[in-house]
Amino acid sequence: MEKTKVTIEEVKRLAGLSSLEFSEEELKSFIPEFENMLELVDQVKNCDVSDVEVKYTSHKLAQLREDCAKDSLPQEEILLNSPKTKKGSFCVPKMLD
Amino acid sequence: MKFEELSLIELVKLLQEQKVSSVEVTKYFIERIKEKQNLNAVLEVYDDAIEQAEKADEKIKNGFKGKLAGVPVIIKDNILFKGKKASCSSKFLENYVAQYNSTVVEKMLNEGAVIIGRANMDEFAMGSSTENSAFGPTLNALDPTRVPGGSSGGSACAVAAGLCPVSLGTDTGGSIRQPASYNGIVGIKPTYGRVSRYGVVAFASSIEQVGPLTKNVKDNAYMLGVLSGGSEHDETSLKIEVPDFLSQIKGDIKGIKVGVLKEVEEMVKGLDVEKTYHSVIDFLKANGAEIVYSSIPDFALTLPCYYIIAPAEATSNLGRFDGVKYSRRSPKATNVDEIYLKSRSEGFGKEVKRRIMLGNFVLSSGYFDAYYNKAKKLQQKLKIEAGKVFSKCDVIVLPTTTGVAFKLGAKSNDPIAMYKEDLFTILANILGAPALSLPCGKNEEGLPYGIQIIANSLNEGMAYNVADYIEKGYRG
Amino acid sequence: MQDFDIVIGLEVHAELKTNSKVFCSCKNQFGSTPNTNCCPVCVGLPGALPVLNKKAVQLVIKAGLTIDSEINDLAIFERKNYFYPDLAKAYQISQLVRPICIGGHIDLKDKRIRINRIHLEEDAGKLVHSTQAIGTLIDYNRGGVPLMELVTEPDISSADEAVEFLTKLRQRLIFADVANCKMEQGGMRCDVNISVKPKGSSVLGQRTEMKNLNSFKSVYRAINYEANRQIEVIRNGGKIVQETRKWDDNHEKSVSMRKKETSQDYRYFPDPDMLAVEISREDVENIRKTMPLMPEELKKKYIEEYKLTEYDADIITKDRDIIKYFEDTIKLYNNPKVVANWLLTDILSKIKDEENAEIKISPKDLAKILTLLEQSKISRTVAKDIFAKVWEENADVDSLAKEMGGSVDEESLKTIIANILATNPKAVEDYHTSDTPEKVFRWFVGQVMKETKGKANAPMAEKIIKELLK
Incomplete structure (x- = not known):
């Protein structure tokens, strides 16, 4: 099978979806690596699964959690690891809404 | 007393009979961790470890008979223990302090465990050598020039080096079994759902499980009994009674049907592990097991199947690490978009980024059907194929790895070679079936091979029975 | 506007009336101190897992029954992935492939509006945009509050119809005790998809979406504004761009949001932390009984x-x-x-x-x-x-x-009436001779009531008067 080619635009698109930034250099070196990874996963294309139906693991409606409210964590514990908090809230630089 | 030479079960007995105290044992292992610091297996010894041990001793004195009363345990760095750091060996979570207890920690604490520290791992459990840790690689317990395997490399090394009697790892594609194999110990990935994942930092939710790493099979069965059982916090955990795994070890394998896969027979040709693999099969046959030649025709596709499903789930699971609520925020960020971009770019290591990118590729519009959906169907197909095998066999026996532990750095620049480390282990994750690795024989340098026993779902007892028999009788 | 048809589809979100959130047991409560109804699950802490609330599913089924939806026998939950600070996990658990309810309709005065689906999802947290110095504050109390999302077919063709539809929908949800629909608290929100096309044309125009309209008045104004805007653009030879626009209630106009946010790829896939939910006929019938x-x-x-x-x-x-x-x-x-x-x-x-x-x-x-x-x-x-x-x-x-009360008994009443007749001989005579005896009769009744301070039983009094006057 022919190796899937990856363009720099494609990698940039994926970086965007991933919320990751790469330097142009990193992007370029990423391409052959990524093509190798695709070569690996592209093997699934050889497999005929046309007659296979994915089965979902399920539970019955009756087995679901009952609607009982319980105590939450204290606010200070919720905010414990936050890089920045103000007024009992997580805080980020002001956004335009 | 050399506590590292005792089995878990022996140690439990000594503690319960109050022949030794938990403080004594805990101090002993902490001392060993310090002595073996060069292994870099343990990232942190909790500062209240001795205090925990004191409390355990108090409880034991008052008649407490918990299954782990006073036993020091080390957990992988992706398992939450309230008030303690859990970094997933990532710079991104370097200072993350768990805000709640995972179910497994809760269960161990209920049985009186003394959780003494956290073990190094591949960042976010992505890797097969523990070289992807942001805090430096762990060394193999048996040969410091080699990798301990991964991602639970720290946990495996800790047990093998006698830094604790038992540790916890997580296994998404072989992350307990491969390092167990490389360090010459026993590790199991339980049936999917057997152990709750609540409070375990998720990598690929649909296939991963927590499991114990121990020096021998019986210890492992004992420990799995503690960890098992459904949780109301985890829909995917199985709300069924937990069997007594130890009592399922019968000391006899007569009539047990051992599946040997045609595909595996082909794959092992020329591999390091080939001889050991065949001699284990011969051993089983010679001792009354029935060898059933079977086939999982799509076995070779487990690897690509895994490298679609796991990154897809990972990319979504790791979205929450964004520098907003927890995890390190980039000081360079001046607005929200930059918080995401820069925090994540600075926080995640290379392998994690690779998998996030791959995950987004297979999920993204235009590719979803060709990759993700296809892989899910392939997974279903593999389950059907394996179902046929298990209708005729009690267990499947195959190698854990292609050979012994490889040299540090040997594969770190070749992601695909590293991915292929999971060749034999992924099947069990894809199936959700329990799979155990135990050491079988050594190469001329004295490095262990690992043999894997996969049982049908919920049949850990069967795997333990066969493994125990091999452990007792097989001399490679 | 006369030369154009307006084509409108609505996406309506309503917060469900549950005690606890949809995936955890935190309180579903409006107006609490920030981040006090929160736990590992709804703040998306590492390792936390969703556990579905039965009531939330039942309420969506109930909502479906009010509009004659089909209820799926297997409901699946998916992750919708995107980054935004109000979304703790960087994905929203929602439903794409197998929502709880399929189809249905609401009849307006002279038209049927078809419903495409209703699904269950989780609400996001709340952002408070404070001063530059303080920044934007994030409160996850609302994060994980159960939301139903109802999507209509593009069957609505005016602002009036949209409001009529919403009024009826809101009434039903409130009636069935599914949602409070308190719009001022964000308990009911509406996204509007709108396009225009030359009258009678079968080719749909390019559509725009307006998000989070939180009053019927805004919906009404936003539709009229946006329809006119689109018509103007087309009349001037321009093209409508597919985009998300934000309705600005204060300035009564819609403004384009950044393109980046409009061309999202949400990468939906089944949430591996969740099991699918089997909904049996019996489940549905049991809920129907409570409707x-x-x-x-x-x-x-x-x-x-x-x-x-x-x-x-x-x-x-x-x-x-x-x-x-x-x-x-x-x-x-x-x-x-x-x-x-x-x-x-x-x-x-x-x-x-x-x-x-x-x-x-x-x-x-x-x-x-x-x-x-x-x-x-x-x-x-x-x-x-x-x-x-x-x-x-x-x-x-x-x-x-x-x-x-304790109204006057018959004997006393007879005495009272006899007395009245005796003291008013003129009236008695009038009754027998007048052309309008009824009028006199009523006067007697009035007198009886006056005498008894209203305690007399009127029919009984009338009967006695008639007898005594014979």
Whole structure:
């Protein structure tokens, strides 16, 4: 099978979806690596699964959690690891809404 | 007393009979961790470890008979223990302090465990050598020039080096079994759902499980009994009674049907592990097991199947690490978009980024059907194929790895070679079936091979029975 | 506008009336201190897992039953992935492939609006944009509150229809106790998809989406504004760009949001932390049994069975509280026509202009008064007096009835009436000779009431007067 080619635009698109930034250099070196990874996963294309139906693991409606409210964590514990908090809230630089 | 030479079960007995105290044992292992610091297996010894041990001793004195009363345990760095750091060996979570207890920690604490520290791992459990840790690689317990395997490399090394009697790892594609194999110990990935994942930092939710790493099979069965059982916090955990795994070890394998896969027979040709693999099969046959030649025709596709499903789930699971609520925020960020971009770019290591990118590729519009959906169907197909095998066999026996532990750095620049480390282990994750690795024989340098026993779902007892028999009788 | 057709589809979100959140047991409560109804699950802490709330699923099924949806026998939950600070996990758990409800419809005055689906998802947290110095604050109390999202087919063709649709939908959700739909608290929000095309054309125009409209008035204005804007663009030879626009209520116009946010790839896939949910026919039937009649059905019942006038039935069925009052009262006093009469003339007229008006007489007390009246234990006048006293002073019906009622017995009444006739011979004569004896007769009745301070039973008094006048 022919190796899937990856363009720099494609990698940039994926970086965007991933919320990751790469330097142009990193992007370029990423391409052959990524093509190798695709070569690996592209093997699934050889497999005929046309007659296979994915089965979902399920539970019955009756087995679901009952609607009982319980105590939450204290606010200070919720905010414990936050890089920045103000007024009992997580805080980020002001956004335009 | 050399506590590292005792089995878990022996140690439990000594503690319960109050022949030794938990403080004594805990101090002993902490001392060993310090002595073996060069292994870099343990990232942190909790500062209240001795205090925990004191409390355990108090409880034991008052008649407490918990299954782990006073036993020091080390957990992988992706398992939450309230008030303690859990970094997933990532710079991104370097200072993350768990805000709640995972179910497994809760269960161990209920049985009186003394959780003494956290073990190094591949960042976010992505890797097969523990070289992807942001805090430096762990060394193999048996040969410091080699990798301990991964991602639970720290946990495996800790047990093998006698830094604790038992540790916890997580296994998404072989992350307990491969390092167990490389360090010459026993590790199991339980049936999917057997152990709750609540409070375990998720990598690929649909296939991963927590499991114990121990020096021998019986210890492992004992420990799995503690960890098992459904949780109301985890829909995917199985709300069924937990069997007594130890009592399922019968000391006899007569009539047990051992599946040997045609595909595996082909794959092992020329591999390091080939001889050991065949001699284990011969051993089983010679001792009354029935060898059933079977086939999982799509076995070779487990690897690509895994490298679609796991990154897809990972990319979504790791979205929450964004520098907003927890995890390190980039000081360079001046607005929200930059918080995401820069925090994540600075926080995640290379392998994690690779998998996030791959995950987004297979999920993204235009590719979803060709990759993700296809892989899910392939997974279903593999389950059907394996179902046929298990209708005729009690267990499947195959190698854990292609050979012994490889040299540090040997594969770190070749992601695909590293991915292929999971060749034999992924099947069990894809199936959700329990799979155990135990050491079988050594190469001329004295490095262990690992043999894997996969049982049908919920049949850990069967795997333990066969493994125990091999452990007792097989001399490679 | 006349040369163009407007094509509108709505996506309506409503917060469900549960005690706890959809995937954790934190309180589903509006107005708490920031980040106090939060836990590992709804703040998306590492390792936390969703556990689905049964009630939330049941309420979505209920919502579906109010609009004749099909209920899927297997519901699947998916992750919708995107980064935004109000979304703790960087994905929202929602439903794409197998939502709980499929299809359905709501009939407007002269048109049927088809529903595509209703699914269950989680609400996001709340962002408070403070000063530059403080920044944007994130409160996850609302994160994980159960939301139903209803999506219509593009069957709506005017702002009026949109509002009519929303009014009916809101009424049903409130009736079925699915949602409070408090729009001012964000309990019901609406996204509008809108496009225009030349009249009669079968080719759909490019559509734009306006997000998070939180009052019917905004929906109305936004649709009219956006339709006109699109028509203008086309008339001027321009093209409509597919985009998300934000409705600015203060300036009454829609503005384009950044393109980046409009071309999202959400990468939906089944949430591996969750199991699919099996919904059996029995489950659905059990829920159906708990369904109250919807306003339209009730109205029909009131007219056909209870013989109320259409006008009365219409007024009573407009409001859930009024219906409840009416139903509760007729359970205790089974004469719907009489109850409706009192309800409309004596109760609703009193409160029609008040906001948050409350009915200050219980169904039990009203039923008591009506029963006493029917049994002739009190007169109509006394009944009205008692009603007024209960309303104003929360007085006790029984003791009032004893005091004011205990109506005059037949013997005493005869004596009283005989007396009246004796002292008014002129009137007696008039009665026998007048062309309009009825008028005189009524005068006698009035005298009896005056003499008995209203305690006389009117029919009984009339009977005795007639007898004695013979």
